[in-house]
Amino acid sequence: MPLVKRNIEPRHLCHTVLPRAIKNELECVTNVSLANVIRQLSSLSKYAEDLFGELFNEAHSFSFRVNSLQERIFVLM
Numbered sequence: 017m018p019l020v021k022r023n024i025e026p027r028h029l030c031h032t033v034l035p036r037a038i039k040n041e042l043e044c045v046t047n048v049s050l051a052n053v054i055r056q057l058s059s060l061s062k063y064a065e066d067l068f069g070e071l072f073n074e075a076h077s078f079s080f081r082v083n084s085l086q087e088r089i090f091v092l093m
Contacts, residue, residue, distance in 0.1 A: 029053060051075055 029052040038044045
């Protein structure tokens with residue numbers, strides 16, 4: 017059973033209560049939806065940066081271990 021590091025849940029983009037003073041409801045809903053899409057993209061970018069940072073660290077650690085093993089093999093030869 018895998019351990020969850022990042023839990024990403026879907027968000028509703030257009031579920032909001034509009035103020036009564038709004039004259040153009042369609043424009044307001046469009047602006048709110050666009051702002052929420054931008055927030056979700058920002059969150060996704062943060063998760064991707066974190067994921068690739070961990071992947072880079074794992075690759076660096078693996079490279080270090082492989083080089084260390086290669087040096088030990090050369091000593092044995």
